[in-house]
Amino acid sequence: METGMNTQDTGAKATAAIGRTALLASIVALLVLGGGFGVWHLASTQSTNTEAPAVYNPSSATSTAKATAYQEMTTPQPPQSDAAVPATLLAQPASAEEMFSEFVCPCCGDLIGDCTCGMAAERRGFVTELVAAERNRLDIYLAYADAYGLDAYASEDIKGEIREYRLAEAPDERAQIALEPQQVNLGDVSVSNGIAETSIAIRNAGQRALLVHGLSTSCGCTTASVING
Structure with missing residues (x-):
């Protein structure tokens, strides 16, 4: 009986040992399999990120500031000039009638839009051609100064700013x-x-x-x- 018990105990111990060994082997196998899956998943994620990098989409941005920053980053910026544009001379379109009030007729001192003499008519035609060519306000100011001089301006402020603009962009020689x-x-x-x-x-x-x-x-x-x- 004692021997049988010992045999049974030994068998139970052996069975338990085999069971623990099988359990450990299963755990190791699961760990290896899980580790391999984790490595594969990580490699797959890295490969996906490498092949298809995330693209910023302004429409999905939750911040207006981010969308604005992205737009400024991707929008081509105009070249900067060394000569600063006069503050009051916005480079915007203007109608011929608006520009007629910016210049005076040399013979009488009235605005070219009000004077009826031939010289005023010539200058109105000059301005009208520039407007028809889609020249902006600043372009018209500069072209008029080249054609008729700075004394043709009705505003002394505009006259002074055009003079400063020309001097700033003029070469030294x-x-x-x-x-x-x-x-x-x-x-x-x-x-x-x-x-x-x-x-x-x-x-x-x-x-x-x-x-x-x-x-x-x-x-x-x-x-x-x-x-x-």
């Missing part, structure tokens, strides 16, 4: 007109007294050649010419 004297007052000129004449010396005070393409006067009854020498 450029032609510069110097007049001696700067102005001449002919007083009241009567037609019965004949033609009144005067002369002004024009000198190039700049570092490049001065090219004169044309002359214009502030009154239709006045003519001007350049005499070389």
Whole structure:
């Protein structure tokens, strides 16, 4: 009996040992299988992230600031100029009628939109062509200054800002007109007294050649010419 019990106990112990061994083997197998699955899942996730990186979608953003930042990041920015645009001269479209109130007629001092003389009509045509060509307000200001000079502006503030804008963008080496004297007052000129004449010396005070393409006067009854020498 004792031997049988020992045999049974030994068998029970052996069975228990075998059972524990099988259980441990199963656990190890599960761990290996689970570890392998975990490694495969991680590799699969990394591979997926590598092949298909996340793309930011502004429509799904919960923050307006993020969407704005993304738009600014992806929108091409215009090139920056060294010459700052005058603060009051917004580069926006303008109608011809609006621009007619920005310039004065040289013969009478009225706005070119109000004056009925031929010189005002010419200037209205000049502005109308620029508007038809879809030139913005700043372009019209600059083109008008090139054609008729800075004294054609109705606003002294605009005149000063255009002057500063031109000086800021002008190269260091450029032609510069110097007049001696700067102005001449002919007083009241009567037609019965004949033609009144005067002369002004024009000198190039700049570092490049001065090219004169044309002359214009502030009154239709006045003519001007350049005499070389």
